[in-house]
Amino acid sequence: MSTAGNRAHRTMSDQVTALVKNLRNEVPDCLAAGVVDMATGMLLSVDTVDTHPTEVLDLLAGATLDLFQGRTVVMIEDLFKERRGVSTAQHYFQEILVNSDNLTHLFIRNTQNEDIVAVVVCRKSLNVGMLFAQARRVVKEHSGH
8 A cells, every 4th residue: 555545544544533532522421432434334433431342343333334224224215216306326314313221322424425424322311402413513523524
């Protein structure tokens, strides 16, 4: 790989790391944040208050891929596009909120690169409006890079 290629790779890595750090620091009650590359299905970066087995983190990336681009989801998107006469490759689903017994998980696509999805995990007691506002702001700030 050329020096310029290495520089670009480090820059992308630095951007992803900064995004995760800012999500953890700026989203209220944030317990974990990560970034998934939808093109590769890989977890690019993660920061969490707890330690998790590697298998769980690997499954997070796969689950994120299924949520946004699983076979059935893509079929639904294609059907909507066909019915509305839309021919773009852009995905319809941009944000997904999942509540579990104790946690709230927010998945947000990067507005400049749909292959990048930020994941934020917070306590379920948080204000969901603040979660959306802060997470959207942080992701948007990092989308221009």
